[in-house]
Amino acid sequence: MEEIGFLGMGIMGKAMSMNLLRHGFKLTVWNRTLSRCDELVEHGASVGESPAAIIKKCKYTIGMLSDPAAALSVVFDKDGVLEQIGPGKGYIDMSTVDAQTSSKISEAITSKGGYFLEAPVSGSKKPAEDGQLVILAAGEKALYEEVLPAFDVLGKKSFFLGPVGNGAKMKLVVNMVMGSMMNAFSEGLVLADKSGLNSQTLLDVLDLGAIANPMFKLKGPSMIQSSYSPAFPLKHQQKDMRLALALGDENAVPMPVAAAANEAFKKARSMGLGDLDFSAVHETVKGSKSSG
Ligand SMILES: NC(=O)C1=CN([C@@H]2O[C@H](COP(=O)(O)OP(=O)(O)OC[C@H]3O[C@@H](n4cnc5c(N)ncnc54)[C@H](OP(=O)(O)O)[C@@H]3O)[C@@H](O)[C@H]2O)C=CC1
Ligand SMILES: O=CC(=O)O
Numbered sequence: 001m002e003e004i005g006f007l008g009m010g011i012m013g014k015a016m017s018m019n020l021l022r023h024g025f026k027l028t029v030w031n032r033t034l035s036r037c038d039e040l041v042e043h044g045a046s047v048g049e050s051p052a053a054i055i056k057k058c059k060y061t062i063g064m065l066s067d068p069a070a071a072l073s074v075v076f077d078k079d080g081v082l083e084q085i086g087p088g089k090g091y092i093d094m095s096t097v098d099a100q101t102s103s104k105i106s107e108a109i110t111s112k113g114g115y116f117l118e119a120p121v122s123g124s125k126k127p128a129e130d131g132q133l134v135i136l137a138a139g140e141k142a143l144y145e146e147v148l149p150a151f152d153v154l155g156k157k158s159f160f161l162g163p164v165g166n167g168a169k170m171k172l173v174v175n176m177v178m179g180s181m182m183n184a185f186s187e188g189l190v191l192a193d194k195s196g197l198n199s200q201t202l203l204d205v206l207d208l209g210a211i212a213n214p215m216f217k218l219k220g221p222s223m224i225q226s227s228y229s230p231a232f233p234l235k236h237q238q239k240d241m242r243l244a245l246a247l248g249d250e251n252a253v254p255m256p257v258a259a260a261a262n263e264a265f266k267k268a269r270s271m272g273l274g275d276l277d278f279s280a281v282h283e284t285v286k287g288s289k290s291s292g
Pocket of ligand 2: 096121122123124175232
């Protein structure tokens with residue numbers, strides 16, 4: 001593949017970029033806070049001065065931004081993607097956003113003759129470092145096929161889900177389930193502890209039964225230690241619950257469990273825990289603030 005542009009050097013963008021560099025891809029990166037590009041430069045990446053400059057230089061550009069506002073900003077604002085996108089250029093937004101945001105970006109890009117793919121991912125910091133993401137792509141099928149060599153490095157499996165919006169919706173459904181599960185898990189950990197049971201024994205029992213899963217296994221031990229170093233920031237999980245609930249509203253789907261989970265994530269944010277890992281929602285059940 002030709003040189004790839006990458007916008008957004010947060011937890012995920014940085015891990016994904018490092019992985020692409022390790023596999024021999026040539027990258028030009030950009031981040032709003034420029035210093036976050038330094039480590040990538042040490043590993044061989046070039047830096048672009050704006051999203052527009054990256055699009056001008058690269059045939060394919062990936063975006064990995066925090067939320068709908070950020071995803072829209074890098075496309076529509078001054079020196080944004082739209083200023084240089086055109087025929088022969090592809091933009092792939094891998095941020096977790098709602099279908100409306102993705103469609104708005106898609107329409108703007110395709111109206112200038114560019115190609116657009118949404119491709120949110122399931123999997124956190126470690127899977128991003130290890131190329132084990134699950135990629136949920138939708139939009140321009142030809143662009144999907146052209147960037148498959150990069151997706152094969154970034155992920156363990158890619159799905160092409162059809163028209164723009166389907167990738168965003170699939171990702172929101174998955175994270176709605178994950179956020180609800182994290183709340184049930186937190187309540188279970190606190191209930192076991194307060195009723196005199198050993199927390200590690202609870203983890204062992206869960207891991208042997210029908211609801212064993214990688215998330216409980218990965219997050220359980222650190223949650224017991226009240227340690228929440230951010231892999232998936234809680235503020236982003238709450239954004240995903242909010243967007244999933246809006247999707248539920250649009251489709252008249254009752255979601256009382258997800259709504260309760262969203263309230264817990266909102267409470268955690270109000271306690272100042274938004275930049276910690278989403279497992280810090282545990283603190284809302286424990287009823288005390290973590291030192292992080
Ligand atoms: N972390 C995870 O486990 C996973 C995250 N995701 C999704 O991936 C996306 C990125 O997540 P993650 O890397 O964890 O998030 P981070 O908070 O670590 O990074 C967010 C990135 O967005 C940039 N950004 C924020 N606002 C703006 C703006 N207005 N204009 C330009 N850039 C902006 C930040 O730039 P700056 O450095 O300047 O602040 C940073 O590069 C999110 O949509 C998240 O939901 C999906 C799967 C897993
Ligand atoms: O969006 C977060 C994830 O772990 O997937």
